[in-house]
Amino acid sequence: MILGGRDTDLVLLDENGIRCDGRKIDETRKIMIKAGVLKNADGSAYIEFGDNKIIVGVFGPRDVHPKHLANTDTGILRCRYHMSPFSVEERKKPAPSRREIEISKVIKEALKPAVMLEQFPRTVVDIFIEVLQADGGSRCAALAAASVALADAGIPMRDMVSACAAGKVVDTIVLDINNEEDQAGQADMPVGYMPNMEKITLIQLDGVLTPEEYKKCVETAIGGCKLVYEIQKKALTDKYFSNGGNN
Amino acid sequence: MILGGRDTDLVLLDENGIRCDGRKIDETRKIMIKAGVLKNADGSAYIEFGDNKIIVGVFGPRDVHPKHLANTDTGILRCRYHMSPFSVEERKKPAPSRREIEISKVIKEALKPAVMLEQFPRTVVDIFIEVLQADGGSRCAALAAASVALADAGIPMRDMVSACAAGKVVDTIVLDINNEEDQAGQADMPVGYMPNMEKITLIQLDGVLTPEEYKKCVETAIGGCKLVYEIQKKALTDKYFSNGGNN
């Protein structure tokens, strides 16, 4: 029995419930996070999430330039999500695309509930995300790494923000869609989640889901976020409490 | 007898002095102006002038940003003439074209003599013109509507500025050139005119006229401006003194 996706004859899910890259339906790709990887940034993190390779640097709280953007009541958060020209199959032009601008915004809004900006009026916290190699789910990977970089910078936070996508492949809800599943599958739903406050701070959806599938998909993604949360915590622990933590 | 234009075999003017769209030589296209069509703008107007469909919003007098543009002696006037992407045959790119920038400038200069800017030092009056559908004579239509929108905003004015084009078709001076006449005709002369102060505040010309034709063309256009003036006045009367003037 061959179960194909919408665009290709790739076998996205075989009769044993194994996906095209060998994973089970509730399994994430390999994830590695390292905190404190940059010399000049106030905080930083590097993540490999499947074939995503993303580095994040955080500066702040610091003075706002230009000054008229400063807010006397609270700190502000800025975020740039940017892809290196060599990060994708066809070389990306350096100017920010509309996609990058949108992702910058949704990641910023996903992190805002977690950051205690009200403690730093008139200042800015800048989050710079660089995608060195892109794979499916790069916005979730970027969000997870950005959250670790904020913590590494010592910015007071209410909670970590974890992130993981779920999606639909061969009419089945699966965790952590990869690039092939994104192209050939039926739906992709990236989710950002504060595990202790139990709040979803990022959610998007491309693709068709019944209302029941929709609920299951969110729940599946939240499950993934909880797995990622453990890896985020480990990255910070490794840096601050292990002997081998010197970069 | 067939009287052709320079580029096509369209009959621009028949033996009875009737033009390609059925008008006489001294007749304008159908004109409709409505004042106060926008909720958020301080003043506004909508005009249909032939197939032109143009909306104008006015804000001000208000603070100038950036501040260094403010003038301590007088208010300033800014004007943007802009075409929606769908307003023309071939989709227009959103960035302002050189043509739009020039028209913005000539409309601004056509309105300046009418607006009592000296009463509002340090402030700006912003005029935003959006061409939703373009036809021949769009700058005249835009100017006529902008003048009504300024009045609707309660900006003190010395006079209304009316506007209408005249032109040359089959060696004949005619009023209010349409799109076909502009393409295939011999000359197009848009004119902006203050009817009470008897001053021409906008005039341009594309196409060849003898000195005698030139004089007649200006006079014909001024005649058209006087017709438009009545419609402008009616639009304001309808809004402010009629019962049906809501929206």
Place this chain on the structure above:
Amino acid sequence: MILGGRDTDLVLLDENGIRCDGRKIDETRKIMIKAGVLKNADGSAYIEFGDNKIIVGVFGPRDVHPKHLANTDTGILRCRYHMSPFSVEERKKPAPSRREIEISKVIKEALKPAVMLEQFPRTVVDIFIEVLQADGGSRCAALAAASVALADAGIPMRDMVSACAAGKVVDTIVLDINNEEDQAGQADMPVGYMPNMEKITLIQLDGVLTPEEYKKCVETAIGGCKLVYEIQKKALTDKYFSNGGNN
């Protein structure tokens, strides 16, 4: 015997040591410099160097806009090297190219050691270079003219900055590479030089030289700079001390 370059069968150097434009190996092209050619600029110069035709205008010391660029300790120097659209074989687009931006920077840095900027804190000296017709060696020609324009503007200077290129053609070090030699030759080395302070303030190299050739090439270029220096001095003398010096 035919001695060809790397790209063409043009005879770059014949058996008598004569180059493709008739010059000897240590001979510059025809150079003419005139100081004080502009009405509005504070200082100016025009140079013809081979087929280069370049005009330079200097303004300052004057207030800096935007103000935050001003330096309370010293004056600053700004430089724009720009080519007119018609200056080259294929029409140049008006926006500054990366090449023009780089040349602006190296010329600015070549002039900086000569200008006593510390005497004018908080101000700027602007150097505007326009290449009306481009030939090989335009950056050297521009630098030589800019130096004269600075002097013409009365800006205090430690020394003149002269400029001339040397290069390698048919394995021979020659002075002042022209366009054909640049295209078909082996190396091009533009040099800027303060003749009294004996300092090289601009040097670049495109092309391959042995260490010995490298030394000889710098020395040859310095020799050319000394020739140019005499012409620079004459331009200023002609303007300020000759009877025919009006304009």
Place this chain on the structure above:
Amino acid sequence: MGNVSLIDQLKGQKIHDLLEQGKRVDGRSFDEPRQLTIETGVIPKAEGSARVHLGDTEVVTGIKVQPDKPFPDLGDKGIFICTAEILPLAHPDAEPGPPGEDVIELARVVDRGIRESGMVDLAQLVLEKDKTVLGIFADSSIIDHAGNLFDACSYATTAALLSTKIPKWEMQDDVPVKVEGQESDAPITTIPVSITMGRIGEHIIVDPNADEWSCLDARITITTNSDGNICALQKGGKDGFTLEQLVKCGETSVTVGAKIRETLKEIKGASQ
């Protein structure tokens, strides 16, 4: 920016207080959108067009159809592109110039809802595979901004597409040539409807108006197709949602969306 005026604070407080009493500031129930009116054919020179009032928010969308090169690796599909501009006449704070992140997100959310629903069968817009396809450009000009541009632009774009007549183009000597006088309806497969909901405190309200919009904690736009399935979703705003809230929003998008779809279906009928 940043310094909320006293008036705005009082207005926000009023909105909160009313919500606690189960009321909205303009008298609507929580799941009731503002009045929607749709006119199509308002820009006769465009291939399709619509003007939408959603309460005091007003949008004109025009559709242009013209030949273009396909995207790489998508040589068997036509092109569909949505843009939006908040005209500077639409609001005192709107500024002319290139779109900021808000407007880019707006256009992409409108685009995604329509694209992911499969509303337009792009495979029917191919003139010559890998070389020339038809592009559908749906450009929205926002004329009055009174909150919830997402749904206003979505409805205007959907309505404009439903009213679109696609001219016939033929390849002649490798060049696409328009065949005058022949046109067909756009190849429509479903009618997507977006529903935007805002959260203020623990309350979820449908189609926030301008005053409500300015004090949202978070918002979500969910698009459903004619089958009542969810095909696109976008969360925004400075705070998040619980799982329960998200599930409830999903249900609301289906039920409220079905009503809006009836209004849109009338257009479709009218244009045929």
Place this chain on the structure above:
Amino acid sequence: MGNVSLIDQLKGQKIHDLLEQGKRVDGRSFDEPRQLTIETGVIPKAEGSARVHLGDTEVVTGIKVQPDKPFPDLGDKGIFICTAEILPLAHPDAEPGPPGEDVIELARVVDRGIRESGMVDLAQLVLEKDKTVLGIFADSSIIDHAGNLFDACSYATTAALLSTKIPKWEMQDDVPVKVEGQESDAPITTIPVSITMGRIGEHIIVDPNADEWSCLDARITITTNSDGNICALQKGGKDGFTLEQLVKCGETSVTVGAKIRETLKEIKGASQ
């Protein structure tokens, strides 16, 4: 900006007072342009070029001719494009960067005068209909700005066109190839001349200089062709004109233009 200096005020007053006495600040009569000198061939590498002094205003215009795609629907015409840049060395207030509205208007007025006169027969610049035509790019670099750039750029552009040699291009394998050593004059049909007039109070003056320019109430540029007919016109400035003033300006543009045209005709002769 906005705050006129005392010196400027006094200068303006002086200009007004003199005009009342029938005099201009530099001694010219009201309908007398400043001294015009024209050199052509100043940029030998360009296909045509001219350097113009109009009083203290100085402009260099270069013409480049190169193959290009025709504009859509104009496949049987060559391309003609004018640009202008006020070089930052031309005036202390000139700034580098993309052109502002003043410079865009300047270039478009120069372009319109030449285009509407039909000076260059663009139909003779077609290499392959609808596919490849020659483009004529006339780029003006303003080197000293002392008022009335309109006429200075017009004369420089016209003179440069009159001196232009068009290289021969042939289509080979669908690619335009230059045939070395063969060239012809540009296909010139008439000589347009623009005359710019300023109004100060009730006085109309031809070719205002820098000081006069700064106190104009309104200005008008009228271009006439070799037949003495009017072919383009542009009004500018912060105030208007009466009908009588406009008619008078029209007459002046014909008579003064005829004299300038004689100067331009000499170039034409010289280049042949």
Place this chain on the structure above:
Amino acid sequence: MGNVSLIDQLKGQKIHDLLEQGKRVDGRSFDEPRQLTIETGVIPKAEGSARVHLGDTEVVTGIKVQPDKPFPDLGDKGIFICTAEILPLAHPDAEPGPPGEDVIELARVVDRGIRESGMVDLAQLVLEKDKTVLGIFADSSIIDHAGNLFDACSYATTAALLSTKIPKWEMQDDVPVKVEGQESDAPITTIPVSITMGRIGEHIIVDPNADEWSCLDARITITTNSDGNICALQKGGKDGFTLEQLVKCGETSVTVGAKIRETLKEIKGASQ
């Protein structure tokens, strides 16, 4: 800008004092570069890549190879383009946006060193003369900025090129098509090595670190090829060099460059 902090002044004084004693602030000798580590293949999806640490400066360079149109008059050569971006995460003062003059110079110096050495035989990258060639895009992302980006980017770019596998492309119906599973090494002819030296007072130091970089009087980057000849050079900074200093810098670039080249050669071996 402009107002140097007291800390910076003290730091600068310290650096000067040490140099007078023949010492550098980090203990290196004058002609000793910082520790260099190079990893290749760090971006497996790119055709070539390298990550370089030069002391605390860190750069990732990726190589993309794709078909393109050749430059006019260079129809028998492939394309080679270098860019660089100082990522805003690399330094508190780095700002996102289009590259400034420093970054443009950086990219052009890296490009020139490689191009003028003839490292890549561009003639081997032609698919169809004058129509389609392969372009090699070498983009450097600077991840940590601690001085001397010139050499760090040069080494990363050179290493990435040495590790590059060029996919096979064939022309089919005038369209370049990638032949899966076939690839070859980039056509490398020599290994260029840049050495950047700074002058502080009368002292010349190789590979200045961040603190040294901020108090340079002048700097020079000299690139040599595998034959030990000089193939590119760029002077920068606010002051100049004497002839003697330049000659000495030339010699240093040859000797120090030879050592760096040994490190680069190991990569070449490793990738084969």
